[in-house]
Amino acid sequence: xxxxxxxxxxxxxxxxxxxxxxxxxxxxxxxxxxxxxxxxxxxxxxxxxxxxxxxxxxxxxxxxxxxxxxxxxxxxxxxxxxxxxxxxxxxxxxxxxxxxxxxxxxxxxxxxxxxxxxxxxxxxxxxxxxxxxxxxxxxxxxxxxxxxxxxxxxxxxxxxxxxxxxxxxxxxxxxxxxxxxxxxxxxxxxxxxxxxxxxxxxxxxxxxxxxxxxxxxxxxxxxxxxxxxxxxxxxxxxxxxxxxxxxxxxxxxxxxxxxxxxxxxxxxxxxxxxx
Numbered sequence: 001x002x003x004x005x006x007x008x009x010x011x012x013x014x015x016x017x018x019x020x021x022x023x024x025x026x027x028x029x030x031x032x033x034x035x036x037x038x039x040x041x042x043x044x045x046x047x048x049x050x051x052x053x054x055x056x057x058x059x060x061x062x063x064x065x066x067x068x069x070x071x072x073x074x075x076x077x078x079x080x081x082x083x084x085x086x087x088x089x090x091x092x093x094x095x096x097x098x099x100x101x102x103x104x105x106x107x108x109x110x111x112x113x114x115x116x117x118x119x120x121x122x123x124x125x126x127x128x129x130x131x132x133x134x135x136x137x138x139x140x141x142x143x144x145x146x147x148x149x150x151x152x153x154x155x156x157x158x159x160x161x162x163x164x165x166x167x168x169x170x171x172x173x174x175x176x177x178x179x180x181x182x183x184x185x186x187x188x189x190x191x192x193x194x195x196x197x198x199x200x201x202x203x204x205x206x207x208x209x210x211x212x213x214x215x216x217x218x219x220x221x222x223x224x225x226x227x228x229x230x231x232x233x234x235x236x237x238x239x240x241x242x243x244x245x246x247x248x249x250x251x252x253x254x255x256x257x258x259x260x261x262x263x264x265x266x267x268x269x270x271x272x273x274x275x
Contacts, residue, residue, distance in 0.1 A: 018085035022078075037078065044071040044104075072108045079105060091256060150241040157236050165229055169196035172222055176215060184211040200226040 024030035044067075050056050051064045079101045086092040093102070173193030180186040185208045186195065195208045199222050210216050253268035253275060267274055 015085050018081060019087065022082055022085055040071060040074060044068070044075075047071065068108060072105050075101070075105045088256065146241065150237055150243075153240040153243075154233075154236045158233050161232055161236070165200065168225070169193055169200055172196045172200075172218065175218060176210065179215045179218065180210055180212060184215070185209070196222065199223060200229060202226045202230065 020027060021029045021033050047064055047067050051061075051068070057064065082092060082098075082101065083089045092098045170193055173196040174189055176195065177186050177189050177192040180192075182188075186192045191208070198205050198208075199219060202223065210219050253271065253273050256268060256271040256273065265275055
């Protein structure tokens with residue numbers, strides 16, 4: 001069992017207090033901070049949605065822009081505060097939520113670099129990235145942690161399953177290219193594989209369809225397989241979700257944010273911090 005890391009005696013007490021408020025979710029101050037931040041996120045996303053409506057943008061564009069700069073300034077202060085108070089600033093900055101936090105504030109600053117009319121389309125694309133702020137909400141929802149753990153545990157199984165599905169659609173696509181041929185719209189194997197993907201996922205655009213009896217038989221079999229294929233990843237994630245939920249509260253390392261840990265664990269299995 002790893003020993004806990006030595007206490008950083010040079011770390012200022014105010015940084016620990018900030019860490020408890022900003023990263024903690026159990027204290028009164030931490031919960032209040034989360035509620036305020038969630039409210040700001042929702043309002044900022046609402047601003048982005050309203051700004052995309054031409055009539056509203058034309059009438060209230062100035063106020064929406066002012067609100068956007070206000071939200072960006074507040075999120076910038078929050079991002080800097082997280083970097084300052086984090087026990088490992090580099091680890092936070094390169095983590096998923098650290099990158100999301102950066103994406104939440106970077107577009108409006110980057111848009112200042114594009115001031116010519118020629119770059120207007122680029123500016124609009126950058127500003128659309130502000131919608132990433134809504135991803136920050138998942139950090140403050142307890143069930144999101146269970147969902148993330150379930151998806152992480154399911155990832156390898158789903159990847160193997162998707163490779164099997166990819167093999168099926170390539171084989172069926174090649175078969176349909178031979179069965180139907182160019183005269184019936186299956187002009188090449190990639191186009192036939194596209195048809196197989198659309199069919200096995202039960203989307204059915206209808207832009208390409210088999211005309212021969214044998215082709216329709218193969219298509220019917222692929223449709224039936226498609227219903228089973230849809231159920232497999234759902235079952236995998238559901239099983240892992242149930243297992244993660246029954247394991248009790250998700251234990252998070254205060255030192256490196258690693259999750260989850262065994263219920264009887266005393267120290268983090270990555271950095272050795274006491275849980």
